[in-house]
Amino acid sequence: MTENPIIEVEGLTKTFGSTEVLKGVSLALERSQVTCIIGPSGSGKSTLLRCLAFLETYDTGRVEIEGRLLGYVEKDGRRRPATSREISDVRRNVGFVFQHFNLWPHMTVMDNVAKPLWLASGFSRKEARERALAALEKVGLADKLEDYPAQLSGGQQQRVGIARTLAKGPHIILFDEPTSALDPEIVGEVLQVMRDLAEEGMTMAVVTHEMGFAAQVADRIAFIDEGVIAVQGAPRDVLLSKDNPRLVRFLKNFFDRNVFWEN
Amino acid sequence: MNLDFSIFTDNWPDILGGLWLTLELWLGGSVLGMVLGLTIATVRQYAGGVVQRGIAAYVAAFRGTPFLIQLFLLYYGGPSFGLVLTPVQAGLVGMTVYSSAQFIEIFRAGFQSIPPGQIEAARMSGLGRMQILIHVQLPQMMIIILPSMVNLYVIMTKETALLSVIAIPDLTAVLNGIGSATYAYAETLFALAAFYWILLECVTAAGRWAERKVGRYLVR
Numbered sequence: 215m216t217e218n219p220i221i222e223v224e225g226l227t228k229t230f231g232s233t234e235v236l237k238g239v240s241l242a243l244e245r246s247q248v249t250c251i252i253g254p255s256g257s258g259k260s261t262l263l264r265c266l267a268f269l270e271t272y273d274t275g276r277v278e279i280e281g282r283l284l285g286y287v288e289k290d291g292r293r294r295p296a297t298s299r300e301i302s303d304v305r306r307n308v309g310f311v312f313q314h315f316n317l318w319p320h321m322t323v324m325d326n327v328a329k330p331l332w333l334a335s336g337f338s339r340k341e342a343r344e345r346a347l348a349a350l351e352k353v354g355l356a357d358k359l360e361d362y363p364a365q366l367s368g369g370q371q372q373r374v375g376i377a378r379t380l381a382k383g384p385h386i387i388l389f390d391e392p393t394s395a396l397d398p399e400i401v402g403e404v405l406q407v408m409r410d411l412a413e414e415g416m417t418m419a420v421v422t423h424e425m426g427f428a429a430q431v432a433d434r435i436a437f438i439d440e441g442v443i444a445v446q447g448a449p450r451d452v453l454l455s456k457d458n459p460r461l462v463r464f465l466k467n468f469f470d471r472n473v474f475w476e477n
Numbered sequence: 478m479n480l481d482f483s484i485f486t487d488n489w490p491d492i493l494g495g496l497w498l499t500l501e502l503w504l505g506g507s508v509l510g511m512v513l514g515l516t517i518a519t520v521r522q523y524a525g526g527v528v529q530r531g532i533a534a535y536v537a538a539f540r541g542t543p544f545l546i547q548l549f550l551l552y553y554g555g556p557s558f559g560l561v562l563t564p565v566q567a568g569l570v571g572m573t574v575y576s577s578a579q580f581i582e583i584f585r586a587g588f589q590s591i592p593p594g595q596i597e598a599a600r601m602s603g604l605g606r607m608q609i610l611i612h613v614q615l616p617q618m619m620i621i622i623l624p625s626m627v628n629l630y631v632i633m634t635k636e637t638a639l640l641s642v643i644a645i646p647d648l649t650a651v652l653n654g655i656g657s658a659t660y661a662y663a664e665t666l667f668a669l670a671a672f673y674w675i676l677l678e679c680v681t682a683a684g685r686w687a688e689r690k691v692g693r694y695l696v697r
Contacts, residue, residue: 269597302603309601316598320616329612334603378602 218281219244220386220417221266221308226275228261235261237441238275243386246415250428250449253438254464259421262438263390266419267310268301279304280385302334309384313391315375317363323350324359327378335382349381350374353407369400376407386417393424425468429453437461484661485668488651495651496672499637502565502647503676506572507633511626513573514580519610521581522588532581539578544636547571552643564645572640576633583625587618619691627684634676638669648672 219242228236235258243249243266253259264270266277268285277284282304286293296304317326327349331342350356353373363371372392379387389408393401405427412418412431422428428435429449436446437458445458456462485492521532539547551560552567562570591614599609641650649669656665 267601269601298600298606302600302605305601306603310598312594312598314592314594316592316594318595318598318613318617330599330602330604333608333612334605375598378598382602 220280221419222276222278223262223266224276224278226262226265226277227273228258228265228270229273235441236265236272239438239441239443240275241436241443241446243417243419244433245385245417247433248412248418248420248431249434249436250432251419251421251436251438252423252425252428252464254460257438258441259438260390263388263419263421266388267305267308269310271295279308307383307385309379309382309387311372311375311379311387311389311392313394315363315368315371315395317371317374317378319363322360322362323355323366323374326363326374327381330378331381345381345383346377349377352380352410353377354403367400368396369403372396372404373407376404376411380411386419387411389418389420389422391421391423393422423468425453425465437464439464482664484655484659484664488655491646491651491655492648495646495648498565498646499640499648500676502568502572502640502645503634503637506569507576507630509569509573510576510633511580513577515584517577518581518584518588519606521585523606536578536581539575540582544571544575545639545642547575548639548643564643567643568640568645568647572633572636575636576629579629579632580626583622583629584618586625587622588614590618590621616691620688623684623688623691627680627687630680630684631677634673634680638673 221241221243223239223241226236226239227234239258239262241249241262251259251263261270265272266284268277271285284304285296285301287296287300321329324343324346328339328342328346331337331345332339335342337345347356347359350359353376355370355373355377358366358370358374363374366374372395376387376392392408393404396404401424405424408418408420408427409431420427420432432449434446435449435452436443437452438444439458439460445452445455445461447455452461453465517532517535521529524532548567548571551571552562552564555562555567595613596609599613604612637647638649640647641653644650652665652669656662
């Protein structure tokens with residue numbers, strides 16, 4: 215096992231129009247670790263995650279996936295945009311789970327998971343179905359194979375989304391607020407699947423507002439504020455930190471909301 | 478009423494030839510226009526600024542001018558640009574280009590109806606652009622764009638009547654010719670109208686059938 219991080223980010227910047235969303239982010243996502251990315255809305259945490267999959271281009275800095283530069287090709291010290299094929303190749307082992315699931319509504323659950331495997335990942339149709347079935351069993355949906363997404367609850371749809379990503383055998387999975395679109399009482403079933411993955415040693419980066427999940431499951435927490443990583447470290451160190459007043463205020467919001475009554 | 482139907486039995490080879498040519502130019506031009514329109518609309522999704530503007534100008538030019546003038550320009554003006562076409566060739570090119578501009582807009586509306594997140598998910602699953610088009614975009618947008626596509630095919634049937642102005646011996650030209658030679662204007666014009674009406678009913682029926690077939694997964 216190598217000690218190199220799966221994704222390494224260095225000096226990442228990103229501007230939308232005249233708004234600088236990321237102002238030099240550096241971050242290493244280590245193998246088998248769960249990194250939770252927290253921060254106020256508009257802080258750039260989703261943009262950062264999307265840059266790690268090149269769903270968003272970045273302006274300067276580097277994103278390296280297992281040692282290979284993502285989104286650009288460098289030659290003689292100069293940089294050119296990578297072709298879509300080159301991008302696909304570099305991020306082949308990166309999985310992505312979306313806030314709004316993004317399942318394909320005209321395909322059954324089975325096809326949502328299996329079809330990309332034989333279309334793009336080089337499996338035969340039979341192998342693809344077997345892999346898809348294994349992934350769907352893992353998220354507890356092996357009895358919904360022939361259902362269409364519209365027939366499922368939000369929590370079930372998100373678990374199909376996780377199965378779809380899982381089936382391609384990624385080395386890392388990026389989660390972009392995976393429970394933010396769900397009703398509170400079904401958030402738990404999705405978090406449980408993510409917990410199971412973490413326990414099996416899957417490398418994960420999770421943008422989330424679920425502080426309980428971050429505290430219990432994360433190996434590291436990064437607090438993003440105004441386009442930079444303001445604080446990062448072990449969950450206990452970050453969540454109990456008193457050094458950064460904006461982090462303190464951000465966390466106080468969460469604690470206050472979850473207190474039942476004043477002592 | 479005094480109608481003479483012998484003019485049809487006397488001239489049936491010419492009429493059949495005209496009918497065939499009309500159908501050929503209509504279907505050929507519309508199908509080629511659809512393929513060209515889909516190709517251009519697909520390129521447009523990924524194209525940069527210059528290509529975008531070029532396509533926008535193409536659509537504006539061919540949607541914003543009458544088909545009749547486009548035909549004249551192509552056939553009579555073409556030689557000035559070194560483009561010498563027979564009437565039938567000019568008719569086919571004209572039908573193709575004119576309908577392609579309309580098809581581009583129809584397909585664009587179709588592409589816009591698919592949430593971008595679905596395309597992102599497909600890219601993260603490793604699908605290439607062609608696979609995304611075939612497996613994610615087209616099957617879903619078909620149900621939305623089918624009515625406008627059928628409508629365009631219907632419009633194109635009627636545009637074929639204009640082809641006679643550049644000396645294409647289509648059904649309109651043949652029947653008009655017979656009409657002026659025999660003074661049987663009423664018979665020939667009625668026949669012509671009836672032909673277009675029947676063709677249009679067939680296209681509409683085919684469209685309804687296709688809509689039922691494509692919409693199946695939504696009926697659940």
